[in-house]
Amino acid sequence: MGNYGGLISLVLMFVLFYFLLIRPQQKRQRQVQTMQGGLKKGDKIVTIGGLHGIIDSIDDNKVVIRAGDGSRLTYDRAAVREVTESAPE
Structure with missing residues (x-):
């Protein structure tokens, strides 16, 4: 179980990073592109x-x-x- 603990924490950090930083930025970028396309x-x-x-x-x-x-x-x-x-x- 000790070997899997590090792997699980690494995956958990990546998931947290995705939902807190990457996904909101992608959503904002899509909104800006939609706004600029509809000018x-x-x-x-x-x-x-x-x-x-x-x-x-x-x-x-x-x-x-x-x-x-x-x-x-x-x-x-x-x-x-x-x-x-x-x-x-």
Whole structure:
């Protein structure tokens, strides 16, 4: 039984590590990919740099954001952190 004790504790540590660190990170990554895939013109967003704006146009990899003073800035689609308000359908 002494030989199996070390093996059991190693497996238990791996399972604990998976459920506390790996699985939540994968879930968050799927949510971000879904959010970035569903972006559309008119959505109010926040970028990873903290810029608040409205999506003016969008293509496969880039998003043009209209900032507060009317300026238009181009960002990668992956730079969008969250959608604060979705555009009306």
